[in-house]
Amino acid sequence: MTTLNTVAFEPTNKCHLPALLESYQREQRKTLATTALPTRKTESWKYAAKRLGKLTELPRVDTQADTRADHLANHQNHYDLACQTLVIANGEIVSDLPDMSGLSFKPFSALSDAEIKNVTSGIVAEAEDMPISALNSAHFEQGIYISVAKGLELETPLRIVIKHNGHGTSFPRVYVDLAPQSKFTLIEELQVSRESGAVDTTDSTEVSAFCNQVTDVTIGSGAKLTYLRMNVDQGQVKHVGATGFKLMRDARLETHCLALGSELARHDLRVHMLEPGAECDLNGVCCTKDRQLFDNHTSIEHIAANCSSNENYRCIADDHSQIVFNGRIHIHRDAQKTLGAMSNKNLLLSSNAEIDSKPELEIYADDVKCAHGTTIGQLDEEEVYYLKTRGIRDEQARQILTLGFVLEIVRAAPVLAIAEFWEQSLAELLSFEG
């Protein structure tokens, strides 16, 4: 058994974390020493485990101080949006902290004991079945703690650009706390690339850019978070991301994810409905081609009564690519009057593509409504024909219909500039020409 005990990730001690956080990380590392690297026999890693490669042999990605300016200069702006931007590169905060009234930004090195407790008790932080995310907990060097003040309704979104550059692993870590009655829009954008500086090609180990990212969020009572997530880089990179949300009384969460494939791409999205009246609405579009993979896991824990969850994911796989949609809804015994709905529709564009859709409903309360539906199919030839009778050529008709399959969800993204950028990216990606 390969364990997740790894010296390669030992901290460089560049920034000193508070003693409490350091001891937490020591505990985490101790646990990892006896935790196995997932294999294809690990249920939740069945399809993606082999793509982890020699994760434990990878070094921590080289973070040289002089690359700070490069990262800042090179973070790409793909869309025109009035927002504040925070850049995290290779796990380090490289931009100035945004100046947004009512919002506080604290590096993990400056956290109070109470704040540390929040970080270490987040959904992802506490999960016992997320071994790769546990690596982040054990090895993050610097994180950012963002607090949104009580009652603050922020119009301007905060955009966090999470960059990874070069061979090795990075462990970006974010914690967000929305105080009661606040309203906030958070955009997370992953930019993972393996090209940075000179890579020692004489080394027999594969060159691998591996971004292991965790964000934990608490949404206070009556607060509302709109969360948008995207990965804009594709190709020979790996990223495993996890986002956890705690929803308190009457909290609202709306998520929109654009998930594009890469050598290994995975996102775990977990929601805990902890108090009555909470609502979440999860939307996702996933699209892969070539030999890419996107391993997508959502999990909603209905712990309190009178909460509702709605989930809508659409996936398109082309060429030899693979998409996994694992949607879990767990309705606890006391979560009476829960309303749950999950829809996952999938489109296969090639006979070599694979989509594995697995709705996982566990219901222990007796007075709930919970519906789910999954479809996997190909383009409707009747629709193709209809477009052709209007003069549209076959190829273009198929392209329009394929894009149309996901556009409903893309266009529902509440930040217009992003919805447009997503639409444009998908239009390019799904273009069958050339």
Added chain:
Amino acid sequence: MAVLEIKDLHVAIDGKEILKGVNLKTGPGEVHAIMGPNGSGKSTLSQVLAGNEAYEVSGGEVEYQGKNLLDMSTEERAREGVFLAFQYPVEIPGVSNLQFLKTAMNNIRQHRGLDEVNAAEFMKLARQKIQQVDLDPSFLKRGVNEGFSGGEKKRNEIMQMLMLEPKLAILDETDSGLDIDALKVVAEGVNALRSPERAIIMVTHYQRLLDYIVPDYVHVLSNGQIIKSGGKELALELEEKGYGWLGIADDATA
């Protein structure tokens, strides 16, 4: 030269012969009505002309503006000016009416050697045409036929026809499922398109539509063949007497 000339057309679907030797000649500026009971092959004829590959042409010829129509792909036919208003238009969520129409229009323009349509002009035209069929302009932004009522779908078909200005328009049971107001709107749309160079074929079960779009010729299709042709008075005769006097059993005329 005839716009359309069908000679002894035989068509089968799933090995079953539906059209058993149809002959029809349509000149420019003419409006032809093809009537007949259910199952007579009316929709098959419409679909074959539009290029539905599910139907297999087992014999005969179709000449369109002097060219062999059956040799053309579905999209080529459309670009050459053939338009079919569907009996059951499909719903395509996620693809907006506007985007769809613009793509269609540009394909057709490109074929005719014209530049892409100017965005502002296109919008103006689309707004004008959608009002012409009495639909709210908000329908332009909606998914193609998505959540439209039966009548709205039919009006949307006519709207597309008005935008694309075909040389040969085939209306497949466009009157079915329409109330009298919608019927008038649809008829006005079709009448607006009547012109000396254009041919229109209306496929219908009932005479009702023909009160508003007066045809030059009426043909009765029965059991895969045109068994009687005449002027507009033939439609009135059918309305009065049903299909029975022609020796056709019509279950649906009730």
